[in-house]
Amino acid sequence: MSELAVQTTDVTRIYGSEAVPVYALRGVSLSIEVGEFVSIVGPSGSGKSTLLHVIGGLERPTEGEITVGDTVLGSCSDSELTDVRLYKMGFVFQAYNLIPVLSAVENVEFILQLQGIGKRERREHAQEALRAFGLEGLFDRRPSEMSGGQQQRVAIARAVVSKPDVLLADEPSANLDSETTKEFCEYLQHANEERGVTILTATHDPLVMGYTKRQIRLVDGQIAT
Amino acid sequence: MYLVLQLALRNIWRQRRRNGLVLFAIVVSVGGVFVMNSLARGMEQDFLRFSIENLRGHIKILAPNQLDEPGLQYSIPIDTDLSLLARPEIESWTPRLRSPAVIMSERETRGVEIIGIDPTRESHSFIEDLVVEGEAITDTDDQHLLIGRSLADELKTGLGRRLVVLMTGPDDNAIEIGFRVLGIFKSTTSRYEDAYALTGLSSLQAITGVDGFTDVSVYLEDLATTSEVQATLASQIPELNVVTWEQLDPFTSEMYRFIGFTVYILIVVFLGTLVFGLINALVTAVLVRIREFGMLRVVGMKSRLVVMQVVIECVIIMLLALAIGLAAGLLVIWWIGDGIDLTAFAAGVEAFGMGARMAPHLVVDDFVILGVASVILGLIASYFPARRVIKASILQSLRDG
């Protein structure tokens, strides 16, 4: 058996009050191996986002355990979780991924800057990543000066630049047309195949599902088979 | 740290319209407080000058009983050793012989105070600044009388005419003496013009047979040394009465304290109001960016750094506004310069002990206090938006933005 990038064991997430509990996740157990490209699919409200959030350490599960790489999230403090996100994870959301006041290259550098990497090395890595995602020539554009597809590509470049254990993407193509979505998925595939990044994406979009090698189906907060 | 600063600066620029307004509000408040402060301080100085630069001085040395019963009965003998007044704190001092008197022309009678002066020593009293028509008193031996314009008008007399002065002498004897009016003075306030008639000190001594002075006014280099010098003098000449201007003029003294106090109240009230407005503006400014802050936290920026960014943004705006506000205030104060003309209300304000102009006066301490207080308040004000940013969980921030 190969190495695991992500593993969840009996993860449950309950919202609302004790009197009126809302089960977003009910005992989800899954394993994702290093180098996989997986989509989480299912109807609206089935818990896809919630699953990504607990894996990303953005909220804590009510019950169950999550391991990313060799880190057990449940044993981390909030501050340690921030570091886990910084060093081990990349994030792409459907919108508002970038810092409006920074240029494309600065947005990518931002992560490396938080990691304390020196100026020259930072710039090199950032430019290399942007080039790899077809953004040569757009280095100095601010997000407001780029199309939605270009912004999402900057977001992937930023997510992969520090070689994370896993890239989490929640509806990354929701604001893109089908042409751009296709292009975007090719770049995700590129990140997965050429760079070996493990990718976990929640999506409604059959086009995106088509690119992934495995689909996990959620219904009512449970994995459906 | 550089990263945070860079983000802060760029965000300030991005929201430049909003921040410009906030900046403008602070500039106006800080500048306004500053100008008002310096005007209040100017008023304070005016009160002080008015109290001290009349015939009082910072410290007055009086013959015993002069306070209770002003007149010629009690005097400081002319051979009293006053060499103790040669102290570094003392800028100048001047002896005078003063007596209540009745002054008569052919047509009218008025009560005045007749004062024998040594004109060479009056450099700190209002006498120095008098505008004289006719002859001034230039010598202690001058025998003519110098009276004020308004008194001359009331007595219906003029230059060259004769007046008769009645006084009670040192031994309760009546003194009646004729003077010729050789000079008429105008002063900044009609109070002086009505109240005083001046002549040479030696000649008044000769007329009254008083071989001495009723009092000595002492003018100091520095107001702050008043009580200290008073105490020293009092212990060195226990036979005489040594009092400070505050004891002689409790009204002005109270007024002086009151303005000093008001100045700080003013600063507190203005800056307090400012801070409330500031907090409001900053919180709104931060709320529209809440999703962005959420995203920064998602990708691994520590809450501490996010808070720091907000605080730095606030402090930069505050410092910038403070600098501009103080500079603008200085400019206005410089422009006001000599003062605002209050002649229209002059009669009213003069009675209060002020001149007819309102001139600003800079006090360095106030300048510093205003600056430091603004920065501290800016820090306090930035706490609220910063707290709003991290109070929401990351997911809430992403949803609500």
Ligand SMILES: Nc1ncnc2c1ncn2[C@@H]1O[C@H](COP(=O)(O)OP(=O)(O)OP(=O)(O)O)[C@@H](O)[C@H]1O
């Ligand atoms: N903060 C919250 N408070 C209460 N209930 C919540 C909260 N967040 C999510 N839920 C509920 O949890 C369930 C799962 O939500 P989630 O957002 O994970 O679904 P999803 O599969 O991502 O849906 P979509 O496809 O619409 O994005 C839903 O019933 C939702 O209403």
Ligand SMILES: [Mg+2]
């Ligand atoms: Mg969702």
